[in-house]
Amino acid sequence: MKTVFLLVVPLMVALFFTPQIQRNTCRSYFSYFNIFFSSDCYYNPDLDDDILGIIQRHVGVHETHQVQTDDGYLLTLFRIPRQNPKGVIFFQHSLCTDARIWVSQYNESIAFFFWRAGYDVWLGNTRGNYFCKKHVSLNPTEAAFWNFTFHEIGYYDNHASIEYVKRQIGGSKITYVGYSMGGASGMVYASTRDKDAVDSVKLMVVMSSSTQLGLDCAGFLKYTLFIPYNLQGIVSFADPLFVLNRQDVWYVKIARFLATHFSCKKCMLLISHLFTGFSQDDLVPDLINMFIRVHGSEIPLKIVYHYYQTYISDGLFRRYDHGEARNLEIYGTKEPTSYPLENIKVPVHIVHGANDNIDCPTANEKLYNTLSKNSTVYGKLMVEGFNHFDFLYGRYRNEKVYSKILQILDDINRKE
Template sequence: MVMFRLRLLFFQFVLASCVFAKNNVCKSFSDYWYHDLDKNENCTYNPDMYLDSPQILEKYFGKYEVHEIPTEDGYFVTTFRVPRNNSRGTILFRHIATSDAIIWLGFGKDSIAYYYWQRGYELWLTNTRGTDYSTKHVNLTINDYAFWNFSFHEIGIYDLRASLKYIYEFNNNTSPAIIANSMGCTEALIYASLFPEEAKKLCKIYILHAPPSSFQYSPLKFLGFYRRYWDYSAKEEKLGDIFRRNGTISRVMHSLCPKKPDLCITLFSAFGAGWSQHEPDPLLAPVMFMQNPRSLSTKALSHYAQSFISGKFTMFDYGEKNFEVYGRHEPPEYPVWKIVAPIYLVHSPADYLAPKGDTDDLYDKLTKSAKIYGRLVVEGMNHIDTFLAKLRNEKIHYKNTEVPGNSTEIYLTLTTQVASARTTAEDNFHTAVQR
């Protein structure tokens, strides 16, 4: 009883401290526990927290286009194009699970999309099937259980494939580069392994941040044992997706996480992202939590749970129907050793969902032609620090700074070793995109 009352008092304190203040972002996580954020000089108001992707595109990029790309299996993938005069190249951004294009755009001038657009690149930002802007199908609606009968496998061989073909033709047979994170990497690996020559033709380089494939070395393998229960519940309740914007989970997250972002970051770290104590940016975390999550199919979640159990990067396991689907009793492994397109891996040992052992195995399986640009191992960053880390540009996106009298020089603020790795990685990236 005493413990119950203590917990109740704690949550009452949390709710009481979540007063309706105008200020919504602070310079440190401890500032969010200050009773009145409006009286805290370390806190301010960020209006971008409540904007959607089109509003952010209009506010910071000005000109943008909306393209509805049809897939071979009847879905329509809405993709935002941000043109650039005399562009250095074209980049297709592939987002994480439980998000859409907003993950690349949501921080305005601090966003990754803005970073590359300012450096002269034309941008294409995909919203995969089932997310807020890609809910159209030739004869199904998002309220139909059959609409959600897809995993990241179908997203890779249909959505990604259709997007690359569309952009290639739109840009007069010029191929883009891809920057992907998390599930976007899984989709890219699937496509590039099953259509190796086409994947090489349609994309100059696949830059994969925190790439989940197998989970043999993940400390979260225990999550796989919930797959049977999860599949049964989803089938019985006709639950095709989770994390829909107006759903219960999303409403709870939007009520708590933007106001107490450190609590939610701790949960994310423990159950997926991994630990990076000094990396999360307190000014950005509440914005990300308010803008996300977005819908994820239950089949995709089941597919990942399957990999937690097997420790292998395989196609979806249909159980007794495997022989009917694949002509064999076990689902086949994705043949990543057949990839011939350049694959540039960016990963960290602190990442639980793309652990070092699994990423090393993936890298070892790639052919020499796929590894021509090498890889970048980033210390001390977790699964979502590509977007959220204070040093995300310096460590990953290779921050360029305008130096008076010597334009676009590399701003060397880190150690010689890290700065050297950053410069080499940026050279590789720009060389590949402009080839």
Template sequence: MAVQSSEDDHPAETGSRHRCWTAGDIVRSAVGCILILTMISVHGESFVSMAIQRARSMKPKLFMKAPERAENDGYRMETHHVQTDDGYILGLHRIPGKRESSKPVLLQHGQHSMSDCWIAFGPSRSLAYQLADKGYDVWLGNIRGNIYSKDHTTLNPSDSAFWNFSWHEMGFYDLPAMIDYILRTTGQSKLYYMGHSLGGRIVFVLLSMRPEYNDKLRLVVAMASRLSAPPDQQRTPEFRPPRNVNLFQRFVEVAGINELFPYSERRIAMLYYFCSNSITRAICRKFVQDSMGESEVISEDDILMMIVIGMGGNSAKTSQHYTQLIESGKFQQFDYGPEVNLQMYGSNQPAEYDVTRVTAPVSIHYGATDKRVPEEGVLYMSTILPNVAEVRKVPSEKFNHMDFICHMNLKELLYDHILSCLENY
């Protein structure tokens, strides 16, 4: 196992350097919010429609769907649909390989995101395009519940039963459906798998629960992904969610909310006005830094797109499962409470995923200032997975959770290395 790090040259910073908010900042932000809400209440739907049209004309890329984005960037994209064993119909996007023998790669987005994340920042900064340019057959997955995967054989998104899933079902049902479909369509026996955040986590659900799929993956590339914490650090502060995350989860449970961050052109338009406004744009920048970690200079356009690609939609139960993971520090199935757990798992506690069954080779990548994925957790993950090819800290002094998708120098910092690794598998 190779471990690469730039830590000697660029020690990770533990403190926060973004400026504290003053009372004036808060007042200005509140005034901006009030002005926006007042305009909506006074002018109603006509104002909203006009606002969406104007925002679309000013920032058309914010409103594009994946096929339109690809065409705009000069790439041909296909749309495919895959049915899971439990009835969900998933959207798959494909940039076909240049040859029939092109090796397939499946890219899987993170929580609340969508396939657009792999192409949203243009050819020089998007992994899907980098792979396509090298001749790979590129497939972009979409997990159940997001904008491209909201169909079901018997359920509707208006049914609460439709949203009764977490990232467990994504690993157990969604990934095998996509993998099998890709291999049937391409005539290949194996594919490369690359996942960001949740996209990296759910492949370990699959490979531990359905280990036969290890033989179908040439290499797993896990970017900014976390599993369990070291046993002596479970339930310690650095592995717990911030208090506001817990409060948010409690609110979701009490309010009976099923879906979080659904895709909406209205929300995108409001985001555009909010984050572009000189009064309120600081809120957007602070939100990104507080939730994702410190990064290099981020442009206003990057912040807008970063938030948009995080509005693909997902179930509230998925977020609850994630909060469970970081509160407990354990890589477990969903916790239904002692009584139901006993019926489902044969124990008062939720069953843990047996990652010793993950025999596919794994390439692990993490950032120095990623607030969501502590370095200790990454290094511990590398010790419990049996076939780790490498553990690599991205060689940048500041590289946060979303930098894996949108950093200005992704090609040099990450993609060139990943493309080189693929040649060995």
């Protein structure tokens, strides 16, 4: 028995921790039950690499840039440069993530799809995430560092990033593609800095933009947001020890390890449907471990509170509610002021999934109807069968979404 033990333990350690032996990806959900021996499973180096390593492996060129916002945050941007490009595209990520989501589909990654189509690709990052932990005077261990919502991300981060990209490319206008919170922050930017947006952005694509989130949206998610929102009387939103998804704490590391090695991936997918909506398309089995790896970037509770305020106001897309007294000081009104979406002059293309529980179709219709006719000249796209995550990991994401965005961009280029 002792001899068997001495042989088995080193073998199991090798299976889990030796890249040449470890298989971390399977082509079917069932194969994850037999991942170490199934011929349907293989080792994918992207899962163990950083964003620059992934870009280098599949494209071969990349740049890293740093931008300072007007309120002192230092943001990291990644670029996949193109010589004589058709145009320039700036991608902004969602909540709890960072720029890695755009290169997390291996060789078929969204960023690579547009780069191979001839575009100069820039990947944005927002304050507080894995790549943006610096400020000119604040430290991530200080409460003041985390005192922000998607308002500051739109007003400061998007503005600073877009203006920087514009300067780097010689003043040309760019295409902005924002997913989920990246779409919401894009709407904040385009409505509060409408003149800057007109000068710098030729088209704004917002996918599952999470702006007009009413009581008929969000499915199970609104009940989970309810919990931290009602703790705010006990724990301050600015407490740096109460930031969600801190990557450096032991329980997040353990949770990610267990999720990666959990065999019943289909079970995880069905649980996620409670939050994101049922998907007819379904998340590609090969991508599920990468999905686990790149989701989980830090966010302050104030963002959660801001989103929940949108839900309980039945979809009013407005600034953060500080309470009547503070609102009077900041906004001059007892209630927080709404974002002037009707003032947006940049052309906006709205994309959403018919099965999305987080950003449901009624919310997108409300957003579309709020915008002026001049800003909706390129219309909208509802993707049948898509839930919230299918825009990143759905089997037909390029065919049903990104190829259609390319068609719009090609039409714009022909007219210029």
